[in-house]
Each structure stands twice: as C-alpha cells, then as structure tokens.
Amino acid sequence: MAKVLVVATSKGGTGKTTIAVSLAGHWREAGKRVALYDTDPNMALTRWCGKGEALSELTIRSDPDEHSVVGTVGELGSEADYVIIDTAGFGNQAMVYAVGMADLVLIPVMTDEASLFEAIKMKKIIESARGLTRRPIPFRTVLNRIKRAAVVRHTERQLENLDLNPLQARIHDRSVFQEASYHGATPNELGARSRATLEIRSVARELEPAFADD
Numbered sequence: 001m002a003k004v005l006v007v008a009t010s011k012g013g014t015g016k017t018t019i020a021v022s023l024a025g026h027w028r029e030a031g032k033r034v035a036l037y038d039t040d041p042n043m044a045l046t047r048w049c050g051k052g053e054a055l056s057e058l059t060i061r062s063d064p065d066e067h068s069v070v071g072t073v074g075e076l077g078s079e080a081d082y083v084i085i086d087t088a089g090f091g092n093q094a095m096v097y098a099v100g101m102a103d104l105v106l107i108p109v110m111t112d113e114a115s116l117f118e119a120i121k122m123k124k125i126i127e128s129a130r131g132l133t134r135r136p137i138p139f140r141t142v143l144n145r146i147k148r149a150a151v152v153r154h155t156e157r158q159l160e161n162l163d164l165n166p167l168q169a170r171i172h173d174r175s176v177f178q179e180a181s182y183h184g185a186t187p188n189e190l191g192a193r194s195r196a197t198l199e200i201r202s203v204a205r206e207l208e209p210a211f212a213d214d
C-alpha cells in the first residue's frame with residue numbers, strides 16, 4: 001500500500017503546494033510511483049503540474065467534491081508508492097478527511113507568529129482525527145522560506161517547546177521554487193544538484209522513516 005503524505009496547514013501561503021510538488025519530484029526521481037491529489041479548490045497544484053512534462057506524467061487528481069476524498073485516496077493508493085495530498089490554505093472538510101487518511105502529515109511553517117498559531121491548530125485537528133480513526137497519525141513541521149538565522153532559531157525553539165516535531169531539514173527562501181511554478185517543473189528538474197534540490201532531499205529522507213506503518 002502507498003504511503004499517504006498530507007501537506008496541510010490552515011495558514012495560507014506557507015508552501016504546501018511548493019513542497020508537495022517538490023517532494024513528488026524527489027520521489028519520482030528516486031524511481032517511486034507517485035500520485036498527487038489536489039484537494040484545494042484553487043487548484044494551484046493542478047495548474048503547476050499541467051504545465052510541465054515530467055510532472056504531467058504523474059498521476060494527478062483534483063476533485064471538487066470533498067466527500068469523495070476518502071475514496072479517491074484509496075484508489076490512488078492502490079497504484080502508487082506515495083500519495084501526496086495538497087490541501088487548501090483555509091482548513092476545509094477535505095483537509096480533515098485527508099488528515100484522517102494520512103500516514104504522515106507535514107505542516108509547513110514560516111518564521112512568524114501566525115504560522116506557528118496555525119500549526120498548533122493543525123496539531124489539534126490531527127489529534128481529533130487520531131481519536132476518530134483510532135490509529136496513529138504522525139506529523140512533522142518543516143520550516144519553509146527561512147531567511148535570518150536569529151528568527152529561525154527562535155521559531156525552532158517554539159516548535160520544540162510546543163511539541164510540534166520540527167524536522168532538522170529546513171527550506172530556505174529560494175527563487176528557484178517560484179521559477180519552478182512558472183515552468184511547471186520541480187526543483188530537481190531545474191538543478192539536480194542545486195541547494196533547493198538538496199534541501200528537499202533532506203526533507204524526504206527525514207520523512208521516510210516517520211510514516212506510520214498500519
């Protein structure tokens with residue numbers, strides 16, 4: 001069965017779609033079968049993947065009916081090693097269903113108070129989903145768009161103190177992520193040895209052992 005990764009936080013613009021696409025590119029490059037599922041009605045992921053060659057070869061689903069999330073994840077999971085689910089930046093029902101199906105939730109966090117606040121909310125949603133489904137749903141936070149070291153250290157300490165499970169890997173603010181979105185590409189297509197590619201690889205490597213084994 002596929003490993004289901006849900007990238008989620010109700011804070012908009014923290015990098016969910018960017019990280020979902022980048023991880024898809026990483027695992028595809030590593031020879032894995034990857035399915036992407038866009039549950040955001042804004043469909044940024046679907047537009048991104050529709051522009052590129054490599055990404056359009058992946059299985060991509062978007063579905064405006066939030067109540068079909070559970071069935072769609074089951075379908076995608078039967079023919080993939082990884083199902084990566086992108087969610088909306090405003091916490092909707094589809095996100096809650098997706099979290100209920102997750103083997104791991106990744107919460108992107110930027111170095112500001114609002115991001116942290118929404119990460120705490122996400123943790124509560126995941127805890128509720130654990131109660132409903134009676135199974136483990138591990139989660140990790142990842143710092144994205146980082147710039148200055150002092151504020152990064154402060155945010156990281158907060159994440160640790162709040163038991164928000166920060167990854168050691170972090171993603172810097174790099175224009176290649178934005179370029180990739182225009183080209184419909186992944187960072188590793190634009191530069192296999194670029195720092196962005198290496199950062200995404202570090203994120204993936206830290207996530208791989210964190211998936212819950214049912």
Ligand SMILES: Nc1ncnc2c1ncn2[C@@H]1O[C@H](COP(=O)(O)OP(=O)(O)OP(=O)(O)O)[C@@H](O)[C@H]1O
Binds near residue numbers: 144173
């Ligand atoms: N590491 C990064 N470096 C530079 N720009 C980034 C990075 N991550 C994301 N961005 C940019 O930040 C903006 C928001 O990113 P993205 O769309 O991935 O966030 P999101 O969480 O999916 O947003 P939404 O909540 O609207 O779905 C985009 O312009 C994207 O190009």
Ligand SMILES: [Mg+2]
Binds near residue numbers: 016086087
């Ligand atoms: Mg998005």
